[in-house]
Amino acid sequence: MVKASYLFIVAIYLGLASAQTFRVCVPPSVPKSVCEGLAKDNSNAVCQEATSSLECALKMSTFQSDISYFSPEETILFGFHQPNWFRVVATVRDTAKLDPYSFEAVAVVPVGHTDGFEGLRGGVYCHPGFDQADVKWSPRVRKTLENLAARTDHCEVNTDTTGKTSEEIEIDTLSQFFSAGCRPGTWSYSDAEDADLKNRYSNLCSRCGPNSDCSRYTIDMGSSVSGVNNDIRHIQALECLRTNSQNTPAVAYVAWDYVREYFTLRNPQQASSFAVLCSNGLTVPLNATNLADSISPCALVRQPWATIIASPNVASNVLNNMRTWWPNGSKPSGDTWQANLFTALTGGTSSAQVVFENFPVFPINYTRGIRVIPERRETCITPRNWCTTSADELVKCFWVRQASHILGLQPPITCVRKNNVFECLNDIRNSNAADFMSLDSNYGYLARVLYGLGPVKLVQNAAADTAKIAAFVKESAIGTISNFEQLRGKKACFPEFGGLANMAFVRTGQEVGVLSTAQCDYARAIGEFFSGGCAPGATDSSHAIGANSTFDASVLCSTCKYTTTPASNQVCSFDDINLYVGNKGAVACLADAENDVAFLDIRDISSNLAAAGLQANQIRALCRNNQLAATAGINVDNSCLLAHVVDAEVVTRRSDPMLTAVRGLLEKLDAFFGYTAANQLINLEIFSPFNTKSDLLFKDSAIGFTDPSPVSAHEPAKNYMELFDHLDKCTYSASGATAVSSPKSLI
Numbered sequence: 001m002v003k004a005s006y007l008f009i010v011a012i013y014l015g016l017a018s019a020q021t022f023r024v025c026v027p028p029s030v031p032k033s034v035c036e037g038l039a040k041d042n043s044n045a046v047c048q049e050a051t052s053s054l055e056c057a058l059k060m061s062t063f064q065s066d067i068s069y070f071s072p073e074e075t076i077l078f079g080f081h082q083p084n085w086f087r088v089v090a091t092v093r094d095t096a097k098l099d100p101y102s103f104e105a106v107a108v109v110p111v112g113h114t115d116g117f118e119g120l121r122g123g124v125y126c127h128p129g130f131d132q133a134d135v136k137w138s139p140r141v142r143k144t145l146e147n148l149a150a151r152t153d154h155c156e157v158n159t160d161t162t163g164k165t166s167e168e169i170e171i172d173t174l175s176q177f178f179s180a181g182c183r184p185g186t187w188s189y190s191d192a193e194d195a196d197l198k199n200r201y202s203n204l205c206s207r208c209g210p211n212s213d214c215s216r217y218t219i220d221m222g223s224s225v226s227g228v229n230n231d232i233r234h235i236q237a238l239e240c241l242r243t244n245s246q247n248t249p250a251v252a253y254v255a256w257d258y259v260r261e262y263f264t265l266r267n268p269q270q271a272s273s274f275a276v277l278c279s280n281g282l283t284v285p286l287n288a289t290n291l292a293d294s295i296s297p298c299a300l301v302r303q304p305w306a307t308i309i310a311s312p313n314v315a316s317n318v319l320n321n322m323r324t325w326w327p328n329g330s331k332p333s334g335d336t337w338q339a340n341l342f343t344a345l346t347g348g349t350s351s352a353q354v355v356f357e358n359f360p361v362f363p364i365n366y367t368r369g370i371r372v373i374p375e376r377r378e379t380c381i382t383p384r385n386w387c388t389t390s391a392d393e394l395v396k397c398f399w400v401r402q403a404s405h406i407l408g409l410q411p412p413i414t415c416v417r418k419n420n421v422f423e424c425l426n427d428i429r430n431s432n433a434a435d436f437m438s439l440d441s442n443y444g445y446l447a448r449v450l451y452g453l454g455p456v457k458l459v460q461n462a463a464a465d466t467a468k469i470a471a472f473v474k475e476s477a478i479g480t481i482s483n484f485e486q487l488r489g490k491k492a493c494f495p496e497f498g499g500l501a502n503m504a505f506v507r508t509g510q511e512v513g514v515l516s517t518a519q520c521d522y523a524r525a526i527g528e529f530f531s532g533g534c535a536p537g538a539t540d541s542s543h544a545i546g547a548n549s550t551f552d553a554s555v556l557c558s559t560c561k562y563t564t565t566p567a568s569n570q571v572c573s574f575d576d577i578n579l580y581v582g583n584k585g586a587v588a589c590l591a592d593a594e595n596d597v598a599f600l601d602i603r604d605i606s607s608n609l610a611a612a613g614l615q616a617n618q619i620r621a622l623c624r625n626n627q628l629a630a631t632a633g634i635n636v637d638n639s640c641l642l643a644h645v646v647d648a649e650v651v652t653r654r655s656d657p658m659l660t661a662v663r664g665l666l667e668k669l670d671a672f673f674g675y676t677a678a679n680q681l682i683n684l685e686i687f688s689p690f691n692t693k694s695d696l697l698f699k700d701s702a703i704g705f706t707d708p709s710p711v712s713a714h715e716p717a718k719n720y721m722e723l724f725d726h727l728d729k730c731t732y733s734a735s736g737a738t739a740v741s742s743p744k745s746l747i
């Protein structure tokens with residue numbers, strides 16, 4: 001304690017002494033040369049690299065950083081989630097567009113339109129599209145008009161949501177509201193669902209033009225006009241409106257800048273035939289005066305600019321200094337530290353223009369007058385509850401939840417905190433305020449057998465991060481042990497009872513014929529084959545792998561060793577009191593003269609061997625094909641492994657009616673916050689450490705998702721599904737099949 005507070009005082013002292021040097025936090029999108037260029041000459045700034053913009057915000061909230069650049073959607077997020085903390089000191093606009101808004105989304109209708117949004121029923125819907133990387137429209141922005149008109153965010157009382165994604169429900173509602181239209185681009189991040197929806201709700205693609213696949217407009221745009229780019233989808237959507245508005249209601253939902261371009265340069269003679277539809281349902285006819293104004297008569301969405309935000313303690317100082325660094329708000333010439341600082345704080349656009357605030361304001365004070373994100377309300381699919389097991393994980397979940405809400409990703413996420421994985425599994429099973437979580441594949445069997453859960457998605461890993469289970473025997477025993485049959489009656493080490501290594505042994509034992517495939521009580525199968533050993537957790541109810549087993553698995557605790565004499569409830573425990581717990585423990589267990597074989601994950605085996613005082617050449621792998629590896633050591637071929645599988649999966653209740661909706665949610669999280677996200681509106685990295693803490697919500701080894709399919713193209717995913725084949729037969733086959741569900745009845 002004394003030491004900690006001393007450090008704290010030193011930190012404050014240093015903070016004051018160097019008050020002129022501002023710590024500028026930059027995400028990876030800022031080039032290294034720019035970051036280094038901050039240190040030139042008598043610089044007032046020092047660069048701090050972070051893994052994401054959100055990490056910059058977290059650093060600033062704990063006074064570890066002073067200033068950073070944030071995108072419009074990030075600024076809105078802070079207005080919503082940390083409304084009174086940071087200070088906006090400047091906005092980052094464009095030299096060609098100094099308006100108060102970075103864009104305005106407006107609804108354009110024929111001038112005679114009546115009856116507000118309801119008046120659009122049965123009409124034609126022309127939308128610029130759902131996949132343009134260069135337009136910074138979030139799903140919430142893109143869907144604003146359809147939410148207002150068709151109430152796509154609400155369900156009719158009798159809507160059947162079972163087995164559907166939010167997208168399917170939305171599109172179904174939308175397709176009933178509009179008779180025709182073009183809503184090009186990605187409707188679902190699942191290719192199969194996207195194709196299916198476009199096929200079933202083709203009226204929403206009917207005005208895209210010939211052979212468009214609903215991926216883009218292919219309508220005849222006529223001859224081009226100087227100053228108007230016919231390839232821009234907002235222009236195309238306006239053309240869709242113009243050519244489809246004769247006898248039906250029609251609407252184009254587009255950016256105001258393009259409305260001006262279209263009706264002043266391209267089709268000026270038709271401007272007076274159209275109007276903008278305001279959120280109060282009234283219309284304002286277009287005319288030369290309002291088209292000359294860079295601000296629309298009324299918009300459905302107005303978007304703030306990106307901002308430069310500072311921590312409260314330095315904000316005034318930063319603002320005063322900025323006025324001297326960049327006197328007219330534009331990038332100073334030369335390769336000076338001030339010029340590099342400008343680049344680092346303006347988001348990388350070459351035409352950036354900084355507009356200073358009069359004084360530092362809260363993010364909410366800046367965004368409030370421009371765009372207000374509503375609090376959560378009733379949604380069609382009720383929020384899905386993400387189970388977390390630590391305070392840090394809960395915080396990450398909370399940011400993911402808020403960021404998803406800002407962007408308008410459905411269904412909404414809520415977060416719940418439990419003490420450990422087993423409490424989560426239990427609460428998910430009981431629908432007790434928990435619906436899903438990412439689970440270490442080590443617990444795949446337990447989740448299925450004991451908790452009745454199933455996979456929504458498997459987590460993909462880079463090759464080095466997949467789980468690799470091997471069996472090792474001692475080199476000194478070779479001669480008496482050279483195949484699985486010779487392990488009968490011997491003593492075995494497992495990292496954890498019911499874990500991946502444990503069950504990989506069951507599968508291999510069945511394959512090589514030493515375990516009966518008729519035996520569905522796996523505890524009995526293992527416990528009767530070996531004469532003893534250590535499988536931590538074997539006697540704990542949280543690890544019972546035959547839910548109805550009467551087998552006393554304590555035989556699999558016979559050789560466990562403990563840090564101190566265990567109390568009765570600590571015998572065979574699966575925590576650190578048990579010296580043989582986990583992969584490290586399994587190696588230590590094998591080193592013990594009493595034991596004969598260890599089944600374990602070979603990642604980290606070198607350090608585990610060293611800790612146990614074993615040399616690699618003292619052990620040899622026993623392969624899945626029932627033969628010893630050719631040589632001693634720990635370099636095990638993939639073909640020799642008992643299992644080579646993904647290291648995690650996302651689980652939920654097996655027959656949950658919302659399972660499909662959770663799948664859709666995960667696909668969206670990957671698309672917006674994953675490694676493949678091309679253009680992140682909010683720079684939050686869902687698979688990366690959060691605030692420097694590893695393995696929160698997902699393990700750091702995750703790189704994306706894959707479907708839990710036995711024909712998955714991702715080999716470790718396919719292998720993982722195969723691992724459960726026998727279990728599935730035991731659990732779901734009709735009685736009388738080869739594998740029967742209750743072996744006890746045979747006794």
Ligand SMILES: *[C@@H]1O[C@H](CO)[C@@H](O)[C@H](O)[C@H]1NC(C)=O
Nearest residue numbers: 087360361362363364365366
């Ligand atoms: C924010 O706005 C409120 C209400 O208008 C005002 O009282 C407050 O001084 C403002 N503060 C900052 C820091 O923006």
